[in-house]
Every structure is written in C-alpha cells, then in structure tokens.
Amino acid sequence: xxxxxxxxxxxxxxxxxxxxxxxxxxxxxxxxxxxxxxxxxxxxxxxxxxxxxxxxxxxxxxxxxxxxxxxxxxxxxxxxxxxxxxxxxxxxxxxxxxxxxxxxxxxxxxxxxxxxxxxxxxxxxxxxxxxxxxxxxxxxxxxxxxxxxxxxxxxxxxxxxxxxxxxxxxxxxxxxxxxxxxxxxxxxxxxxxxxxxxxxxxxxxxxxxxxxxxxxxxxxxxxxxxxxxxxxxxxxxxxxxxxxxxxxxxxxxxxxxxxxxxxxxxxxxxxxxxxxxxxxxxxxxxxxxxxxxxxxxxxxxxxxxxxxxxxxxxxxxxxxxxxxxxxxxxxxxxxxxxxxxxxxxxxxxxxxxxxxxxxxxxxxxxxxxxxxxxxxxxxxxxxxxxxxxxxxxxxxxxxxxxxxxxxxxxxxxxxxxxxxxxxxxxxxxxxxxxxxxxxxxxxxxxxxxxxxxxxxxxxxxxxxxxxxxxxxxxxxxxxxxxxxxxxxxxxxxxxxxxxxxxxxxxxxxxxxxxxxxxxxxxxxxxxxxxxxxxxxxxxxx
Amino acid sequence: xxxxxxxxxxxxxxxxxxxxxxxxxxxxxxxxxxxxxxxxxxxxxxxxxxxxxxxxxxxxxxxxxxxxxxxxxxxxxxxxxxxxxxxxxxxxxxxxxxxxxxxxxxxxxxxxxxxxxxxxxxxxxxxxxxxxxxxxxxxxxxxxxxxxxxxxxxxxxxxxxxxxxxxxxxxxxxxxxxxxxxxxxxxxxxxxxxxxxxxxxxxxxxxxxxxxxxxxxxxxxxxxxxxxxxxxxxxxx
Amino acid sequence: xxxxxxxxxxxxxxxxxxxxxxxxxxxxxxxxxxxxxxxxxxxxxxxxxxxxxxxxxxxxxxxxxxxxxxxxxxxxxxxxxxxxxxxxxxxxxxxxxxxxxxxxxxxxx
Numbered sequence: 001x002x003x004x005x006x007x008x009x010x011x012x013x014x015x016x017x018x019x020x021x022x023x024x025x026x027x028x029x030x031x032x033x034x035x036x037x038x039x040x041x042x043x044x045x046x047x048x049x050x051x052x053x054x055x056x057x058x059x060x061x062x063x064x065x066x067x068x069x070x071x072x073x074x075x076x077x078x079x080x081x082x083x084x085x086x087x088x089x090x091x092x093x094x095x096x097x098x099x100x101x102x103x104x105x106x107x108x109x110x111x112x113x114x115x116x117x118x119x120x121x122x123x124x125x126x127x128x129x130x131x132x133x134x135x136x137x138x139x140x141x142x143x144x145x146x147x148x149x150x151x152x153x154x155x156x157x158x159x160x161x162x163x164x165x166x167x168x169x170x171x172x173x174x175x176x177x178x179x180x181x182x183x184x185x186x187x188x189x190x191x192x193x194x195x196x197x198x199x200x201x202x203x204x205x206x207x208x209x210x211x212x213x214x215x216x217x218x219x220x221x222x223x224x225x226x227x228x229x230x231x232x233x234x235x236x237x238x239x240x241x242x243x244x245x246x247x248x249x250x251x252x253x254x255x256x257x258x259x260x261x262x263x264x265x266x267x268x269x270x271x272x273x274x275x276x277x278x279x280x281x282x283x284x285x286x287x288x289x290x291x292x293x294x295x296x297x298x299x300x301x302x303x304x305x306x307x308x309x310x311x312x313x314x315x316x317x318x319x320x321x322x323x324x325x326x327x328x329x330x331x332x333x334x335x336x337x338x339x340x341x342x343x344x345x346x347x348x349x350x351x352x353x354x355x356x357x358x359x360x361x362x363x364x365x366x367x368x369x370x371x372x373x374x375x376x377x378x379x380x381x382x383x384x385x386x387x388x389x390x391x392x393x394x395x396x397x398x399x400x401x402x403x404x405x406x407x408x409x410x411x412x413x414x415x416x417x418x419x420x421x422x423x424x425x426x427x428x429x430x431x432x433x434x435x436x437x438x439x440x441x442x443x444x445x446x447x448x449x450x451x452x453x454x455x456x457x458x459x460x461x462x463x464x465x466x467x468x469x470x471x472x473x474x475x476x477x478x479x480x481x482x483x484x485x486x487x488x489x490x491x492x493x494x495x496x497x498x499x500x501x502x503x504x505x506x507x508x509x510x511x512x513x514x515x516x517x518x519x520x521x522x523x524x525x526x527x528x529x530x531x532x533x534x535x536x537x538x539x540x541x
Numbered sequence: 542x543x544x545x546x547x548x549x550x551x552x553x554x555x556x557x558x559x560x561x562x563x564x565x566x567x568x569x570x571x572x573x574x575x576x577x578x579x580x581x582x583x584x585x586x587x588x589x590x591x592x593x594x595x596x597x598x599x600x601x602x603x604x605x606x607x608x609x610x611x612x613x614x615x616x617x618x619x620x621x622x623x624x625x626x627x628x629x630x631x632x633x634x635x636x637x638x639x640x641x642x643x644x645x646x647x648x649x650x651x652x653x654x655x656x657x658x659x660x661x662x663x664x665x666x667x668x669x670x671x672x673x674x675x676x677x678x679x680x681x682x683x684x685x686x687x688x689x690x691x692x693x694x695x696x697x698x699x700x701x702x703x704x705x706x707x708x709x710x711x712x713x714x715x716x717x718x719x720x721x722x723x724x725x726x727x728x729x730x731x732x733x734x735x736x737x738x739x740x741x742x743x744x745x746x747x748x749x750x751x752x753x754x755x756x757x758x759x760x761x762x763x764x765x766x767x768x769x770x771x772x773x774x775x776x777x778x
Numbered sequence: 779x780x781x782x783x784x785x786x787x788x789x790x791x792x793x794x795x796x797x798x799x800x801x802x803x804x805x806x807x808x809x810x811x812x813x814x815x816x817x818x819x820x821x822x823x824x825x826x827x828x829x830x831x832x833x834x835x836x837x838x839x840x841x842x843x844x845x846x847x848x849x850x851x852x853x854x855x856x857x858x859x860x861x862x863x864x865x866x867x868x869x870x871x872x873x874x875x876x877x878x879x880x881x882x883x884x885x886x887x
Binding site for chain 2: 783784786789790792793796797800803804807808809810811816817820821823824827828831832834835836844845848849851852853855856859860863864867868
C-alpha cells in the first residue's frame with residue numbers, strides 16, 4: 001500500500017459501516033462483518049451480566065458465614081454465572097466476533113459460504129439469551145451450570161427447563177457458526193492460498209468448528225432428554241427406577257469437555273497472529289502449531305471421563321481417561337513452546353495486544369499445568385469439586401481465553417472500526433487486568449488445595465484471608481474490564497483515524513482499507529507467499 | 542456474468558460470495574454433509590442412551606419391543622425405502638432437466654412420507670395412547686399403566702414395569718424426533734415441489750433438490766436402524 | 779455441471795436390494811438364535827442397508843474424498859461416544875481388590 005498523508009479520513013471511502021444506515025440494515029444484514037459486530041454487542045452485554053453474578057459471589061464470600069445473600073440465592077448466582085459465561089460468552093466470543101469478521105478476509109473471500117445462516121446464528125443466540133435471561137428474571141436456576149440430575153430433573157424447584165431451552169437454542173447458533181466456517185475454509189480460499197499458507201488463526205477456527213459440529217448436537221439432545229425427564233417424570237436419570245445419573249454426565253461431558261477447547265483454540269489462533277506481528281518474526285514451527293490444533297480437536301473428545309473420576313465411574317475407564325488426558329496436554333504444550341521460540345530473538349514491542357498475548361502465554365501455561373494435576377486420578381480425588389478446579393479453569397478461560405479475546409479485539413480494532421484506541425489507557429488496562437486476575441485466582445489454588453469446596457455459600461473461618469484476597473482481586477479485575485469498555489466505545493467516535501495497516505502486520509485482512517468495504521476486496525487476491533512473512537529480523541544473528 | 546442472468550426463470554443466479562457455480566454447488570453439497578454429521582451426533586446421543594439401558598435391562602426392553610407391532614414397523618420401513626427411491630429419481634430428473642418427472646417424483650416422495658406418518662400416528666401411537674403405554678405423565682391423569690392382556694404379557698416375561706416404561710420412552714423419543722425430522726422434510730419437499738413446478742431448477746442449478754435428497758435419505762437411514770433396534774429386540778414370533 | 783448422473787437402473791437395483799434386506803432382517807428375527815447373535819446380525823444387515831443408501835442414493839460412491847471424510851467422521855465420532863460410554867458401563871463392576879498392607883516384613887518359615 002502507498003504511504004498515506006497526515007490524516008487519512010475514513011469518510012472518503014465507502015465501507016461496511018457507512019454503506020447503509022438504519023436499524024433494518026443491521027438486523028437484516030448478511031454482511032459477515034456487521035454480524036460480527038452484532039455478536040460483539042450481544043456477548044459484551046452477556047459478559048457483564050455474568051460478571052455481575054461473579055461480583056456478587058465474591059462480595060458474599062468475604063465473610064465465612066456469607067455476607068450478602070441467602071445460600072439458595074448463592075446457588076443461583078454460581079449457576080447463572082456458569083451458564084452465561086460458558087454458553088453465552090466464552091463459546092461464541094472469538095469465533096462469532098473476530099472469526100466472523102476475519103475468516104472471510106483472511107481467506108480472500110467476499111463473505112462466508114452461507115451469509116443468511118450466519119445471520120440466523122445470531123438470531124438463535126439472541127433467542128437463547130432471552131430464554132436464559134428470562135430464567136434469571138423469573139428467579140434463576142440453582143443446579144450449577146452442569147445441570148446434573150437427579151437434582152435438576154426431580155428435586156430443584158427452579159426454572160431449569162427455561163434455562164435448558166436457552167442453552168439448547170444457543171447450541172444451534174454455535175453449530176451454524178462452525179458449519180459456516182468449515183465450508184468456507186474448504187471451498188473459498190483465494191487462489192494460491194494452500195492449506196499451509198493459511199494464517200494459524202484459520203487453522204484454529206477450523207479445528208474449533210470441527211468440535212462445534214460434532215460435539216454440540218450431543219449436548220443438545222442431552223438437554224432435551226433432561227427437559228423431557230423433568231416435564232414428564234420419565235425416570236431416565238432417576239436411580240429409583242433404574243435410571244443412571246452417570247449416563248447424563250457421560251452425555252453432558254462428551255460435549256462439555258471438547259467445549260473447553262472450543263473456548264481456547266480460537267484464542268490460540270489469535271496468539272499466533274499477535275506474537276508474530278509484535279516480534280516481527282515468522283512463527284516457529286508453523287506445521288506443528290497447525291497439526292496440534294487438529295490433534296487437540298480430535299483428542300479432546302477422548303478425555304471427558306476426567307470430570308467423572310469420583311462419580312462411581314468404572315475405575316478402569318477412569319484410568320484410560322486419565323492417560324488420554326495427559327496426552328491431550330501435549331499439543332497445547334507444543335504451541336506454547338513454539339510461541340516462545342517465535343519470541344526468541346524477535347523484535348518485541350509492547351503494545352496492548354502484545355501485553356495481552358504475553359499474559360496469555362504465562363497464565364495459560366499455569367492453568368494448563370494444573371490441568372495435569374487434575375488428570376492424575378489420585379490427585380483428583382482430593383481436589384475435585386474444590387477451588388483448585390475453579391482456579392484451574394479460570395486461569396485457562398480468563399487468563400487465557402479472555403486475554404486472547406481482548407488482545408484480538410485491540411489488535412483488529414483499527415481494522416474493524418477504522419480508529420485507534422488510546423494506547424496508554426489500553427496498556428494500563430492490560431496491566432490492571434493481569435494484576436487483578438492473579439490476585440483473584442491464585443489464592444483459589446491454595447484454597448482448593450487446602451480443601452475449600454466449590455459451590456458452597458459458607459466456609460470455615462481459617463480460609464477467610466485467602467477469600468478476602470480473592471475478592472479484592474476481583475474488584476481490581478472488574479475495574480480492569482470496565483476500562484476498555486469505556487475507551488473502546490470512546491474511540492469509535494473520537495479515536496485517531498487508522499490507516500489500512502497500523503501494525504504493519506502480514507495477512508490479507510491488512511491489505512484492505514480500514515474499515516473494509518462490504519465486499520472486502522476489489523479483486524480476489526492471489527497469494528504467493530507463506531504466512532507471517534515478516535522480515536527475518538535477528539534470525540541470522 | 543451475463544450468462545446466468547439470462548436464465549431468469551431458473552433458480553437465483555450465482556450468490557455474491559461465490560466465484561462460480563461450481564464452487565457454489567460444491568459448497569452447498571459439502572455443507573449439507575456437514576449438517577448431516579451433526580444429525581448423526583444428535584440421534585447418536587439418544588442411541589447411546591438406548592444402548593446403555595438395553596444392556597442393563599434387556600428383558601424389559603425385549604418385552605417392551607414385543608408390545609410394538611413389527612408388521613407396521615416393517616411396512617413403514619418399506620414405505621420409507623420406496624420414498625428414498627422416488628427421491629433419488631427426483632434428483633436424477635433434476636440433473637437431467639426433466640421438469641415433469643421431477644415434480645412427479647417429489648410429490649410421490651411427499652405422499653410416501655405422509656403415508657409413513659399416517660401409519661405411525663393412526664395405527665401405532667394411537668394404540669399406545671389407548672393402552673396407556675405413553676411413558677411418564679404426559680397428560681395429567683394418563684400415566685404409564687398397562688392393563689389386561691398387555692400387563693399379563695409383561696408379567697410373564699418378568700419385565701420390570703419401570704424399565705418397560707424406559708423402553709417406551711426411548712421408543713417415543715427416537716421415533717418422535719425421527720417423525721419431527723420427517724415433518725420438516727415433507728415441508729422442505731413441498732416448497733421444492735412448488736419451485737420445481739415453476740421451473741426454477743435446471744441441470745446447472747438444482748442444489749436444493751440434491752441437498753433435500755441427502756437430508757431425506759439420512760432420515761431413511763435413521764429409520765433403517767430404528768426398525769431392528771426397536772421392533773425386533775429379542776426376536777419376533 | 780450436473781455432477782455424476784447415476785443411471786436410473788442402479789437406483790431400482792438398490793431399491794430391490796433394500797426391500798429384500800428388510801425382509802431378511804424380519805425373517806432372521808423369527809429364528810431362534812443365542813443371545814448376542816440376533817442383535818449382531820440385525821445390526822450388520824442395518825449397516826449394510828445404510829451403506830447402500832449412502833453409497834448409491836446419496837452418491838457417495840461418486841463423490842470426492844472430502845465428502846467421504848465427512849461421512850466417516852460423523853460415524854467415527856458416534857463410535858467414540860458409544861465405545862467410551864460403554865467401557866464405563868461394562869467395566870463398572872470390576873473393582874480392583876487390594877491385597878492390603880502389612881506393617882512388618884514377615885520372614886518366611
């Protein structure tokens with residue numbers, strides 16, 4: 001691209017934001033970029049709803065006997081926090097916002113393969129969200145996000161079916177997104193864009209989509225069966241008539257374990273983009289990272305029993321699941337090593353996206369390693385259903401996935417909006433989030449190891465110090481999340497106008513104007529070079 | 542770009558995101574296969590539940606299976622296989638540009654599908670309703686409560702009634718979701734028939750027919766498994 | 779571009795095979811076979827029928843490797859669900875028996 005003059009204006013070209021105005025042009029759009037923004041707004045809203053539940057919980061847990069809410073209410077809080085964060089924030093987050101926006105652009109395509117299905121997926125998400133929020137408004141659900149019977153099917157007096165319906169519908173939203181990505185990636189790559197020239201963001205979303213289409217239908221039917229059991233008192237999971245609650249857990253975790261990889265793989269894809277750009281280096285071990293994404297997608301389906309070690313599941317099945325769970329850590333570790341090798345002797349710059357990326361690498365590694373503790377059957381007997389598990393998955397989901405999400409949002413923000421965010425505030429917020437996060441969740445490892453159970457509204461007094469630390473951290477973390485909300489919104493109107501490629505990054509999306517026109521590319525690009533073809537600074541040193 | 546605009550009566554021309562009709566056709570076809578993979582997993586979850594409980598409670602499942610009328614099951618299997626034939630012939634007609642044959646075969650497929658549903662609703666499910674074999678308390682006051690001959694038959698087989706109820710649950714869940722898919726399929730085919738009648742398909746553009754064909758055959762395959770697994774457990778006399 | 783056009787004759791042959799196999803399944807169910815075999819035979823016939831539908835009615839025999847991969851993937855993943863869940867159910871009763879601890883080392887007599 002030719003160098004631009006002092007103040008490039010985004011008003012001089014027609015792009016996807018100003019091509020048409022009015023609510024209908026947004027609600028009936030089939031443009032993948034607008035749909036990405038629709039999702040961005042919805043999931044941001046859901047994030048703060050789920051986050052408020054967390055704030056209330058952490059405030060409550062300042063006192064050992066509970067300071068804020070009744071125990072029944074506490075049960076509802078952790079349930080809604082889990083359901084909203086898992087199904088309505090983490091699962092859609094990167095794929096439905098950044099993925100929708102970027103997958104066609106990174107492939108050199110004009111849109112996804114099925115634009116109308118893409119819009120339908122957003123509507124399904126919204127309908128699912130409305131059902132779930134209605135369940136909250138009507139009084140909540142208290143079964144835990146895992147909805148285990150027989151409590152959820154026979155004993156709970158809360159709005160289980162309403163919430164289950166919301167999750168069921170949102171599941172189809174997820175399936176449609178994955179389905180669209182798979183077909184697009186297979187069939188709509190630009191000329192010259194062979195599989196091994198694809199950005200690793202695409203490989204990550206491909207693997208994620210495979211998990212989405214093969215796993216989500218199982219949880220859908222499982223939730224349907226649960227709803228039928230609750231409605232019609234069938235006895236499917238009722239031990240009194242020979243039903244097996246463990247069967248529910250098998251069917252539930254068959255999806256829900258791979259689901260956690262739906263949540264993290266796209267973040268790993270973002271990592272590959274950020275780390276290469278901000279080290280000005282080609283990624284180390286491209287094919288290893290690509291294949292490891294596929295390996296994770298496959299292996300993730302073979303390990304679900306590690307959530308069920310203490311349920312009465314067969315010991316021998318447990319051993320097999322334990323061994324496989326150790327194996328599934330390997331591809332993730334390969335990625336971390338490759339990213340670190342990419343950083344080595346790179347020309348590192350510490351822009352906000354890179355701060356998030358570096359945070360990810362450290363925190364994801366910590367969370368991942370504690371996953372190995374949990375995979376070990378004998379150790380899991382002691383730490384299952386304690387705060388150790390909570391710390392483990394929050395390190396991965398929040399320290400990992402949410403940091404990757406924020407890093408990606410910041411990285412592609414100029415492309416999406418045509419504006420830059422204020423750099424100082426962004427870096428400050430990244431640091432606040434990092435500090436707040438660690439202060440919130442590191443004490444929870446210790447709490448869990450010392451024996452504090454999860455999902456309890458009260459706890460023994462000797463755990464109070466760690467709990468107060470955790471709650472203090474949570475308040476810092478909450479502030480940290482609010483700061484980007486403010487300055488990113490502000491920047492949409494008042495931010496400095498960004499050119500097509502403010503980061504000087506590689507990738508087809510950076511060859512378009514910022515914001516891009518509706519059709520993305522005037523002519524379909526032809527790709528002749530490898531991905532991440534940054535000048536090899538320091539490679540020969 | 543001008544060529545496909547000339548065929549104004551035919552199905553919508555190339556969608557804007559595709560480069561050519563070939564790509565569009567392949568994407569559409571591949572997309573339908575991916576969707577069917579999700580359907581395999583959807584029914585698969587229920588099959589998994591069925592497998593577990595059949596293993597645990599074989600006697601009850603066999604007794605429950607004997608309560609079903611295998612003749613209706615076999616007839617329905619034949620009906621669906623016929624409908625798969627007519628559907629395949631419909632796709633063939635679309636591929637070779639024979640509009641009348643396409644419409645005829647689509648209508649035949651719809652009729653056979655409705656025959657399947659008719660047999661199921663009027664002969665099988667209504668009988669189950671009358672004999673109180675519907676599991677759970679679907680309608681208040683109408684619980685699972687086999688009487689008379691049926692009760693005697695179950696007692697002679699030493700089948701636990703709660704487990705027979707479990708079998709009936711799987712029967713209704715599996716055939717119910719299957720019937721739901723049939724209804725959707727019939728709806729799709731109806732829309733297609735209207736479009737075919739209007740001459741909107743051609744050998745260059747018949748993706749929806751082919752896609753619906755794949756869907757219809759899949760629903761047939763589910764039934765191919767359901768028939769022996771539900772109706773023929775433990776043998777028939 | 780219509781893709782591969784399968785001659786109608788093939789469809790009729792497959793149809794006849796499918797009807798025949800349905801009859802076979804029903805007939806086999808009337809035979810008295812020891813316990814797992816009637817299930818095995820019934821499933822084998824069902825799998826064969828499904829394969830005929832997939833290969834010929836659904837054109838997979840004439841389709842790309844990508845399509846075949848999608849078909850295989852669906853069934854393979856279902857197999858994962860069934861096999862691993864069954865592995866729990868079938869082995870749940872195998873409780874390992876510990877031989878216990880001794881606190882002293884017994885000298886052999």
